[in-house]
Amino acid sequence: FIQMLRSAKKRDVLQLLRRAPEGMLPFVVEAAVAAQSVASLAALSDFLDFSKEPKSLLEKFLYAAAFSPRPSGELLRLVLDKLDGKQLAPEVQETGIIAMGALVGKLCQQKLCGLQQEVERGVETILRGLRGAKEEPEVVIYLLALGNTALPETIPTLLDHAEEGPAAVAAAAISALGRFPARHISSKVKRAMRRIFHEKRKSYEKTCRLAAAEILLDNEPSPMDVINILLAASELETEMATFLLLKVQNSLR
DSSP, X not given: OHHHHHTSOHHHHHHHHHHSOTTTHHHHHHHHHHHOOHHHHHHHXXXXXXXXXXXXXXXXXXXXXXXXXXXXXXXXXXXXXXXXXXXXXXXXXXXXXXXXXXXXXXXXXXTOGGGOXXXXXXXXXXXXXXXXXXXXXXXXXXXXXXXHHTOGGGHHHHHHHHHHSOHHHHHHHHHHHTTSOGGGXXXXXXXXXXXXXXXXXXXXXXXXXXXXXXXXXXXXXXXXXXXXXXXXXXXXXXXXXXXXXXXXXXXXX
8 A cells, every 4th residue: 555655646645535434544544655756745734724624634644654663854844844833732742852852863863954944943942942842741741852853063952951850850851861862971961960860960750860860870880889879779669779789780791
């Protein structure tokens, strides 16, 4: 079906979308996203009205885009255009923001970061949204999207939220940092994770402390880090201490 869509003209894909029975429509939308031809994406652009379509169908489209294994710049542009400046249901808005981050991250993995204007636009949209976010849940969504991009230049922003943000914000930022490959976990990142785990500046929730310890233990830990984490574990709750001990034992193996 996807192969057929790849060779179809825009008007044919559009007609298929408009005539599909309600129960089949999500499947056709997913297939059109997977096809990623110029015609299928143009048909989706004409068909999907984010102000009218049911939330379930819009979320289906956004999930299909986010999970696309090798997305194109045109797919990211379609998502950006559909989200840009529109008043959307909160669930659709959140899914769209996270999908945007996933698409940017995958395009950069394909070495298309500097070659696609859409990537730059996507990153700027996420950063602008993060700067303008007032409510804690909104900040968390933008941090999750930023983590999906896995771009090294976003690390300072994530570090700032990890150390200074309230519990949910700090947890989201540390989780995002944990997704970066070891080559991006610099001495600066490790110093911040030590401050969080050992609560040098303020108190942190245990999930934040555990995530910070994980980053230290998963990225070429120094002997001193291991010793200090084990010493600190003796003063923690049993579950936290057990978790850290297992992490160290796994590293040794």
